[in-house]
Amino acid sequence: MITLWVLYLVVITAASAATTVNSQTVTGSGTATTAAVEKLLKVTVSNHWSGGFQGEFCIQITQELSSWRAHLTFDQPLNTLEVWVADLAETKQGGKEFILVNKPWNSVEHIGDKLCVTFIGHGQGDIQPTATVYIEGMTAAVITRQTFGPDYTGTSKSKYEYYVSATQNCTKYNYDDILRKSILFYEAQRSGKLPGNNRIPWRGDSGLEDGSDVGLDLTGGWYDAGDHVKFGFPMAYSTAILTMGLLQWKDAYQTSRQLDHMYSCIKWPLDYFIKAHNNTNELYVQVGDGKADHNFWGRPEDMDMARPSYKIDASHPGSDVAGETCAAFAAGYLAFKDKDPKYAATLKQHATELYEFGMKYQGVYTDTITAAVGFYKSGNTTDELCWSALWMYMITNETKYLTEAEKLFQPGPAWGLSWDDTTPLNQVLLYKLTKKDIYKQAVIDTMADWMPGGSVPYTPKGLAWRSQWGSLRYSANMAMVALMAAEVGINEKKYRDWAMGQIHYALGDTGFSYVIGVGDKYPTHPHHRAASCPWPPAPCSPEEVNRPEPSTHTLYGGLVGGPGKNDEYKDVRDNYVSNEVATDYNAGFQSAVAGRLIIQ
Structure with a gap:
């Protein structure tokens, strides 16, 4: 292992070669x-x-x-x-x-x-x-x-530059920097009153009246994607997945010097969920109207449209989103129980109440929250209830939760991991907690379906391509599943190698990085309102959508949706299918990068 500390520059440029001053540049194919x-x-x-x-x-x-x-x-x-x-x-x-x-x-x-x-x-x-x-x-x-x-x-x-830290071997990609930039992406998505140490200079306070229509403070949380709605379901999923990655690969955040930033990253939405769960059997799951929001192209700081608040309760159940938010709280409890015991106890209480609420009043949240139907329509509740039961078992060690999770088990092959389907990770956790062969086989069946020879097609350049909309999201999510499966002893080398191939596709193995600000060539026209807007006081308008110049602000760390089934991709701002970013896109991706950093 090389143990030199390195002075390096992250260069925002189209040039690909590293250049040093007052030193010689060494070329060759041997050792560094x-x-x-x-x-x-x-x-x-x-x-x-x-x-x-x-x-x-x-x-x-x-x-x-x-x-x-x-x-x-x-x-x-x-x-x-x-x-x-x-x-x-x-x-x-x-x-x-x-x-x-x-x-x-x-x-x-x-x-x-x-x-x-x-x-x-x-x-x-x-x-x-x-x-x-x-x-x-x-x-x-x-x-x-x-x-x-x-x-x-x-x-x-x-023409790759190798970056070296005191705790990391040489790799093709600088995972330390990728983790840092992915966390910066989440900071760019923040809503509410920003902290004094805000690191995104082009973002300011926004959404400060959220919740006022129902007499509550619902400020904070993350904006969902390139828009400004706060959708609770994918936000809770993203928080749970990011926190799961932190719990599994905490060393990655320590060695990359990002641990404190990571705690701040997940605490931002957790603080919001505490506000949103204002009563035992009540949870606010959306702030903002998607249609009105999508008709506005501008800075979140300049929003002036109505931002209605939507909730689930005993009469209008949503056990799917309740279960997902329970999981986020429970994972947060494990992350903070030693760092901040008082805060962790609050998270545990919210997790317990939401679990009981979701189990007692069952239903699909979009059956009553119609404002979410066109954006995040839920398929069923089984996977989220299983997911929440598993997390409750992990924070309490009470067998009743594990028993309930086993009742809700869904065998493989699973379609994939997403904000609406946690089945693959449920399978991994059930095997981790019970060591039963039935769950191990479910994991193997799911991964076999995703690996070459399964039902998931591959692009000519090697991306496991499940769906057009956010194609990289699904491959990155399953890379995380593969690494989690390897952690519990299932096909370790095979799954880790496959995960590396999928993550490296996103990072630039094709000659183009789909992570903004990473590598020499990456998207400069993401479908993201705030990043596209000029510096104030210049106005921001829908004309920015078709402006040919790169976005004014670099949305560091954002993973765009990804290419089509033949690796085709156009870096244009109005292509929201392939060129939008979202909080759920980065969650599995960031966790997989953390997992790969540790095993390099």
């Missing part, structure tokens, strides 16, 4: 080679438009810092530079050099931390400058490779 670097690294910034450009640098800290000063120098003068996580202390060289100093809350940086700074530059015309950056008094080492031998597919690769 180190080269000394004295403070400075060359950066290429892009995502430019007339009069401006956007960039980001991430520096891995190589020595203990109680404060820091970063020198960001461009090859041409700028009129202004906007930075949000640092203060601009000084401008030199006629607008070419900018000295950035820490904010009070990020002054202390430890060895292994990553200091990431996003900036917007303004100048004359269609500027596309280059830049260098360094932190005063800090040196590092860089490991690069520009030509490689065969990878695991047997295909020769070139």
Whole structure:
């Protein structure tokens, strides 16, 4: 294992080769080679438009810092530079050099931390400058490779940069950075009053009147996708899946220095669900009207349409969404029980009440919440009730819950894992908790259906393609299932290899990454209102949908829907089938990345 800390730059650019300054770049197909670097690294910034450009640098800290000063120098003068996580202390060289100093809350940086700074530059015309950056008094080492031998597919690769941390072997993809960016995606989806350490500079407070129509505070939570409705069912599923990944692969978040951010990530929707479960047998499951929302193309901060609140209760049951939200609470309890016991106890109480509510008053939530029918219509309640029973058993160790889950067992092959179907993970958990062969066989049957030779077709380039709408979501979800199955001892190598192939397809094995901000080529026109809107006070209107330029803001970490059955894909903003993002798209994907990071 290589144990060098690396100073590196995340480059927002179309260029593919790594470039170092004051060091030599080493090529070859053998082992990685180190080269000394004295403070400075060359950066290429892009995502430019007339009069401006956007960039980001991430520096891995190589020595203990109680404060820091970063020198960001461009090859041409700028009129202004906007930075949000640092203060601009000084401008030199006629607008070419900018000295950035820490904010009070990020002054202390430890060895292994990553200091990431996003900036917007303004100048004359269609500027596309280059830049260098360094932190005063800090040196590092860089490991690069520009030509490689065969990878695991047997295909020769070139011009990949290897990033190395003290706890991770060389891999084709920088999983640490991918986890970081996926968490940033969830921060970009936040509704409500944003915290003082908000890391998404183009997002502000929004939806501050949510719940006022029913006399409640229903602020917070996540916006669902490229729109601004808060759909409780996929939000609860996403929270449960993300938290399950954290519980299984906590080491991945620790080694990538993202653990605190991950706790904040899942706490945001959990806090919202506490508000939404305002009475024992009552749960608010949607805020906003999908049709009205989809007729508005603008910033969430500028919404002025009515945002009605919808609930399930004893007279209008929804045991599917109650069960899913129960699972999110229960998983949250396990995540926080040592970190924050008081908060965890609150989550456990909500989980218990929702489980009993869902079991006692059974029904499909979209039978009464018709506003959700055209967006997230539920198929049945069996899988969610089984799912919630399994989580209740895991937080109580009371056999009555496991007995109920076994009654609700659905054998394989399962269609797939999604916000509306947790059957594959139910099968894995039932085997993990009982070690019964019937559940192991169900897992094997489900995975056999998804692997080559099963009923799920494959694209020419190797994606397990279950459905057109969000094709990558399903393959990424099943990659997580495969890794969870391997964790309980089922076909470990086979399932891990398959999962890696599906995740690496999404990350760029075809030459194009479907994760925004990852790799050299990725979507720049996602179907996402907030990211597409210009900086205020410029207005945002439906004209942004067809604007040919890239979105003004980079929606880091967002996994887009994905290609068609022949790997065809168009990066256009109005293609919501293939180019929208959603909170449930990233959930299984992020968890699978965490699982792959640990076993590298």
